[in-house]
Amino acid sequence: MDRCVQHGKELEVHCDDHQELCCSVCVALNHRLCSSIIHLPDLARGFLKTTEFKQLPAAVDKMRSRLDELKNDCMKDQASLKDSYKNIIAEIKALRKEINQILDELEKKTVKQLDNMMDDLEKSIKDDLETCVHMDDQLKTMIEKLQQITGKNKETNSYIGFRVCQSKLSEANSLVQEIRQKEGMKFKSDESVLPFLRNLNSLGTVENPNSISVYKAQSSSLYKVRIKEDKYKCHIAGICELYVGGKNDLYLYTTDGRLVKKIYEDKSKYITVCRCAVSPDGERIYVTNPTAFKLITLDTSGQVLSTVEDPDLKQPTGLCVSPGGHVFVCGCISNTVVQVDPQGRRKLATLARETDGMCLPQSVWFIEKTSTLIVGQEDEDNITVLKLC
Incomplete structure (x- = not known):
């Protein structure tokens, strides 16, 4: 019988809530409130015959x-x-x-x-x-x-x-x-x-193509985009084109608008697919999940490769990927714009906060040639332009 690495006890049960094999000490310390604890002999019964x-x-x-x-x-x-x-x-x-x-x-x-x-x-x-x-x-x-x-x-x-x-x-x-x-x-x-x-x-x-530059904001400017014909305040929700996302799904379309297939679905919460962007090589798809406070990275088949959760990325919404592979994401209720590593595993830097004029940011675009970040915000008539260095 294998033993728990942490406590040296025999592995006795399986926790459905956390998908873990546990010993009695683990159960007492970490799984007292879990809804489903099953003894391993019961769970393993007939297992050798399974496909x-x-x-x-x-x-x-x-x-x-x-x-x-x-x-x-x-x-x-x-x-x-x-x-x-x-x-x-x-x-x-x-x-x-x-x-x-x-x-x-x-x-x-x-x-x-x-x-x-x-x-x-x-x-x-x-x-x-x-x-x-x-x-x-x-x-x-x-x-x-x-x-x-x-x-x-x-x-x-x-x-x-x-x-x-x-x-x-x-x-x-x-x-x-x-x-x-x-x-x-x-x-x-x-x-x-x-x-x-x-x-x-x-x-x-x-x-070295495996390295990535980490930016920081050098200056910030505000530009009004509302025109006379606009009856209401502007809600700047997007600044690019890519795959098509629904509230819980991600679809692949041809450039002439023909549906190819659904590649990703998550029905666990109300909105799990908000915005999406694609890496320059087309191998990674980045998706913001605003209700779970996550940035999700998928491969082209829809398999989850990695996720990012960070206090500076609350309710992630807009995102973009530059031709050089730099990934930028808006945190709507944290009033931030952050840079994430190309593999979608961790935050590299927080580029803008509420003190820089961020107020419910919804969309972002990066002009690599001039190191300029353009941010659109909810119910705002202005865009914020950040000069990075």
Whole structure:
């Protein structure tokens, strides 16, 4: 019988409310008010005959296969990274031939920048590879132990092993998605090198696509948008186009207005889908859930990848994603605009508050070229323009 990691007691019951396997101490401390506590032997009775249990080995095999593919990709990325490094060095050398000796010091700075990033990315790939190997070993060990369970408590122990294995599969799936999203490095040469040579600090910048800039507000301005024909105060509720959302659903349409499919649904509360936006690569869909105070990130099939909850994001409404992948969200009743990381896992910064003129913000748009944030607010005739830095 497996034991509780926190208390060392045997796992005895399953809590439906929290979807947890618990010991007696856990129940006494954390689950006294839960409505459904079921003893594991009762819950596991007949479990070995269920389709879900019988399909677990196949699910593990499929995940291990995905991990094998990911390990192979990681090893290919190591070779590709070195090729990228050589190619960038060649670009730097080619540019170097067109200019004079004043570039010697600039070249050293640029190559040093490249070397530092090379080290960081090589370490990142090495860490990813080690994590994949470790995850693969864990899944292999877990499924072997599960298939070797015997004795009078076989059903109960098999159920426990099944739940633990399912949790590990979920962790492995998150790992696969996280590593898949990473990219290699690129070099962007400065087109003004020759005419402005003496004013430069480097030959260019080596970019890491996995990093994201965190902004802060530099200034704020208010602009009236109400026109003479408007009979009532303006309710500025949107500043872009994307997927189509209902109160509880998210739909995919073609550009000519034809419904393709429903990709997400949440009927748990009155309004669970308020606004939506899409990442530049089209792989992530961001949805605001104002009644649950959450920003939800989905994949293109509608599976929830991550959620963000934060005191500065109460009743999230409007949101936008810039071409560079920066994500901005309005907190309506918290009177805030926050920046969230591209994976939709955490808040990076609170850019504007009530003291900056925020009053029930409903919509937001970011002009990346000028680092300008435009915010529309409920029942207001004005828009607020924030200059970021």
